[in-house]
Amino acid sequence: MERELKWHVHAFWCITLLLTWTLGGSTCWASETDSLGVHVYNGEAYSGYLGKKLSILEDKTGKLGIDEVLRSDSFKVGTSEIPDLGLTASVYWAKLELTNLSGSSELFLHIAHSEIDQLDIYDVPPDAMPKQIVHAGLDRRVNKNDQPYPELAFLVDVPSKSSTALYFRLTGDKPLRLPLTVESRSAFNKSQQGRTIFIGGYLGIMLVMALYNLFIFLFTRERSYAIYVAYIVLVTLTQMAFFGMLSYSVFKDMPWLSVHSPLYLTVFTAMAAGEFMVSFIHVKEKFPSAIRVKNGLYLLLVAGLVLDLLGLSTLAYQLLQAGALSFALFQLTVTVRIAALGFRPARYFLVAWSVFLIGIVVFILKDVGVLPYNDLTRFAMTIGSAVEVVLLSFGLADKINVLRREKEQIILEQYAVLELRVTERTQELELSNSDLKRTQSQLVNAEKMAALGQLTAGIAHEINNPINFISSSIPPLKRDLSDLREVLMAYRDARINGRDLEEVRLLEDRIDLEFNMKEVDEILLNLESGAQRTSEIVRGLRTFSRLDEYELKTVDVNEGIKSTLVVLAPQVRDAVAIELDLGELPLVECYAGKLNQVFMNLLNNAIFAVKQKHGAAGGKVRVVSYHTGEHAIFEIHDNGTGMDEATQHRLFEPFFTTKDVGEGTGLGMSIALSIIEDHNGTITVQSSPGEGSIFTLTLPISQQLLLAKRA
Numbered sequence: 001m002e003r004e005l006k007w008h009v010h011a012f013w014c015i016t017l018l019l020t021w022t023l024g025g026s027t028c029w030a031s032e033t034d035s036l037g038v039h040v041y042n043g044e045a046y047s048g049y050l051g052k053k054l055s056i057l058e059d060k061t062g063k064l065g066i067d068e069v070l071r072s073d074s075f076k077v078g079t080s081e082i083p084d085l086g087l088t089a090s091v092y093w094a095k096l097e098l099t100n101l102s103g104s105s106e107l108f109l110h111i112a113h114s115e116i117d118q119l120d121i122y123d124v125p126p127d128a129m130p131k132q133i134v135h136a137g138l139d140r141r142v143n144k145n146d147q148p149y150p151e152l153a154f155l156v157d158v159p160s161k162s163s164t165a166l167y168f169r170l171t172g173d174k175p176l177r178l179p180l181t182v183e184s185r186s187a188f189n190k191s192q193q194g195r196t197i198f199i200g201g202y203l204g205i206m207l208v209m210a211l212y213n214l215f216i217f218l219f220t221r222e223r224s225y226a227i228y229v230a231y232i233v234l235v236t237l238t239q240m241a242f243f244g245m246l247s248y249s250v251f252k253d254m255p256w257l258s259v260h261s262p263l264y265l266t267v268f269t270a271m272a273a274g275e276f277m278v279s280f281i282h283v284k285e286k287f288p289s290a291i292r293v294k295n296g297l298y299l300l301l302v303a304g305l306v307l308d309l310l311g312l313s314t315l316a317y318q319l320l321q322a323g324a325l326s327f328a329l330f331q332l333t334v335t336v337r338i339a340a341l342g343f344r345p346a347r348y349f350l351v352a353w354s355v356f357l358i359g360i361v362v363f364i365l366k367d368v369g370v371l372p373y374n375d376l377t378r379f380a381m382t383i384g385s386a387v388e389v390v391l392l393s394f395g396l397a398d399k400i401n402v403l404r405r406e407k408e409q410i411i412l413e414q415y416a417v418l419e420l421r422v423t424e425r426t427q428e429l430e431l432s433n434s435d436l437k438r439t440q441s442q443l444v445n446a447e448k449m450a451a452l453g454q455l456t457a458g459i460a461h462e463i464n465n466p467i468n469f470i471s472s473s474i475p476p477l478k479r480d481l482s483d484l485r486e487v488l489m490a491y492r493d494a495r496i497n498g499r500d501l502e503e504v505r506l507l508e509d510r511i512d513l514e515f516n517m518k519e520v521d522e523i524l525l526n527l528e529s530g531a532q533r534t535s536e537i538v539r540g541l542r543t544f545s546r547l548d549e550y551e552l553k554t555v556d557v558n559e560g561i562k563s564t565l566v567v568l569a570p571q572v573r574d575a576v577a578i579e580l581d582l583g584e585l586p587l588v589e590c591y592a593g594k595l596n597q598v599f600m601n602l603l604n605n606a607i608f609a610v611k612q613k614h615g616a617a618g619g620k621v622r623v624v625s626y627h628t629g630e631h632a633i634f635e636i637h638d639n640g641t642g643m644d645e646a647t648q649h650r651l652f653e654p655f656f657t658t659k660d661v662g663e664g665t666g667l668g669m670s671i672a673l674s675i676i677e678d679h680n681g682t683i684t685v686q687s688s689p690g691e692g693s694i695f696t697l698t699l700p701i702s703q704q705l706l707l708a709k710r711a
Contacts, residue, residue, distance in 0.1 A: 041158075043102030045187035049081035050096060050180045056083060057093040062171070066122050066130045069093050069167060085176035089314055094168040094178055100158040108188040109166070111152040112179045112378065114138075114244030117172035117259055119152060124165040138172075138244075138259045142252035150248040151195075153188060173259065173313035186489070197474065198379065199243065202386055204467065206236045209389045213396065224279040228396065231272040232389055238265040239382050263308060263320060267301045270327050274298070277331055280395070281338050281346040290334045297327045328357060348395030352388045359384020470527055477523045483511045484520070552703055554587040557595065557632060558625055564599045568607070576610050576619040583626040589703045594675045601668040602636050602695050609640025609693065630706070631681075632699050639692040648685055680706055 039053045055075035057064075064072070075095055085092050100107065109121070121134035134154050136147045147154070158164050170176055183191070210232045217225030240246050247258035274294050277283060283290050300323040308316035335353060339346035362380035365371040490504045565578060572578060603621065610619030622637040643651070650656045654670040676683045679699050687693035700706045 038097040038099060040099045041102055041182055045184050047182040051078045051081040051083045054078050055095045059091040062091040082177055082179045087175045087314060087317060091171045096166045098166060099163040100160055103160055105157050105159050106185055107156050107158055108183040109154050109156055110181045110183050113177045115174045116170055120169040122167040138247050139255045141255060142248055150244045174317055202382055205386050206232055209393050227276045227279055231276050234269040234272050235385050238269050241265055267305055270324060281349050286338045287334055293330060297330060345395055352391035356384040356388040473523050473527050480516045480520045483516050552589050553592055554589050555592045557588045558582045558585055560596045561599055561623060564596055568603055571607055575616045576607055576621055579622040581624045585625055585627050585632055586701055588632050588699060588701050590679055598672045598675050601672045606636055606638035610638050613641045630701055632701055634697040636695045642689045642691045642693055643687040644689050648687060
């Protein structure tokens with residue numbers, strides 16, 4: 001394993017050196033004497049990248065205007081499909097001679113690169129004055145009338161059977177690239193629809209992962225989960241900045257933030273990744289010298305931000321590039337070192353981080369021309385970040401199970417030591433009692449971890465079902481919408497050209513228009529159902545995870561019961577029938593989070609007893625609630641194995657359990673009794689062997705009124 005990990009490190013270093021050498025090169029330009037390309041548009045959906053049809057002029061002074069550019073003879077023709085203008089303080093002008101032979105005057109100019117600070121486009125028809133048609137870029141306020149899309153895409157009017165010259169003025173503090181295409185309206189709209197679906201899916205995955213890990217953090221209070229949620233949020237914001245979504249929607253009136261947010265978010269994301277790595281794979285304990293290196297790299301990244309604030313943007317970008325690359329290699333090295341020690345979380349981190357790095361490498365290879373510039377390579381880093389987040393969530397879930405097993409082993413060992421000491425040295429009762437309290441505290445935490453382990457096993461599946469449901473509905477929806485679009489285009493063509501509608505009717509019959517429309521309605525209903533199911537799961541988790549245990553609140557306890565059943569749904573499935581007979585209750589003054597824990601313990605025991613007796617079918621659990629005067633009553637009925645009198649007498653003793661070793665700590669009912677007593681309530685049980693059990697909880701509706709009466 002160690003040899004394999006070292007091989008991965010050496011391979012990655014070699015790739016990095018190759019990329020560094022490749023990025024150090026410059027784009028070659030042919031001289032103006034070579035024939036300038038003229039792009040002839042014949043109405044095709046997509047032109048392909050037009051870099052070889054462009055001629056480029058570098059304005060090192062940055063002061064040339066359109067009139068001076070028109071008189072210049074210093075243009076050079078590019079030799080690559082996507083011109084790479086590099087990281088420079090110069091202003092670049094690009095010229096495209098365009099002839100429109102299509103039947104439409106509407107053409108879309110699409111630049112699939114959002115990180116251009118200033119972009120101006122001039123239309124210069126033959127024997128006409130130049131006209132500025134685009135004024136956009138990160139360093140300018142967004143005018144959605146001039147720039148209706150987050151991407152740099154603009155509708156231009158070139159009359160049919162005519163020619164014009166388009167001049168592009170570009171400048172920026174980041175590497176400039178010009179992936180320019182000419183597209184039809186329908187083709188552009190189709191690509192935007194796919195892009196929207198992709199971004200929506202990406203945001204959905206990141207949101208689910210953030211909520212899932214936030215819920216676990218709120219339940220466990222473990223620092224790793226809080227850092228990981230922050231990392232997910234920062235990664236998502238960084239990707240949205242690269243897409244141009246932040247500058248278009250959030251920072252549309254704040255050009256400075258639009259220009260600089262990708263750099264700052266990248267630095268903050270790197271720091272969050274570093275802190276998560278330290279916490280998740282225990283760097284301080286297993287590789288302490290790496291902490292100093294990490295802090296030094298933090299200083300390097302912060303120095304880059306300081307240079308940017310001082311206005312040295314080009315130098316800042318170069319420094320941050322070097323710092324980000326060094327930090328990625330540092331994380332890879334540290335993870336390989338700790339994974340080689342056999343530490344399981346480090347292996348999860350290594351796999352997830354390697355996937356993200358592969359996405360970054362593909363993204364860079366696309367920029368330098370080694371890989372083709374397409375949607376897959378454009379979004380490689382985004383896809384890598386989503387896969388990384390999902391894999392790390394699996395690693396965190398696995399860490400919970402490992403921690404639970406370790407704690408159960410500690411519990412068994414400490415309990416055995418405790419009994420031995422009580423037997424052999426009764427004279428040291430005070431010391432033994434102290435040890436008992438410490439052990440009990442650890443067991444309480446273990447009980448929480450055991451419950452969390454049960455939740456983790458099913459929550460991901462519960463949320464994944466509706467997500468898969470939605471995902472599987474998208475392809476047929478796209479197919480049906482494509483058919484409907486074909487019919488609409490046929491009607492429009494018939495209206496414009498005065499053609500017979502019989503061909504359109506034949507087209508409707510061929511694609512079965514009525515069936516398509518009905519299928520679209522059904523798919524939309526399916527999507528709505530999946531979204532509602534996801535919302536129900538998240539709402540149930542949010543209600544169950546109340547953290548106000550130390551503050552009395554008036555709450556709807558029936559909602560707490562329902563949310564607990566949502567959380568326990570993976571254990572129930574079709575094996576146990578749940579019947580709810582919840583009466584109308586007034587709001588009860590209680591510690592809501594602790595009360596949810598009581599219901600979880602009782603329902604868990606009831607489900608266990610029912611499954612033990614009936615197996616996969618026939619079990620039933622019934623929950624009843626009502627109120628009598630000043631008290632709320634809750635009953636939990638089950639038709640499980642039941643208990644004899646001896647078991648009932650010991651039911652609420654700490655450490656007493658009828659389950660096998662490893663299936664329970666024996667603290668669930670003891671904790672439940674303690675919580676109910678804190679509420680000044682009571683808990684009773686009626687049970688017979690083989691007949692099932694009934695647990696009855698009685699709680700005062702108002703704690704303040706009860707205390708006032710006692711006073």
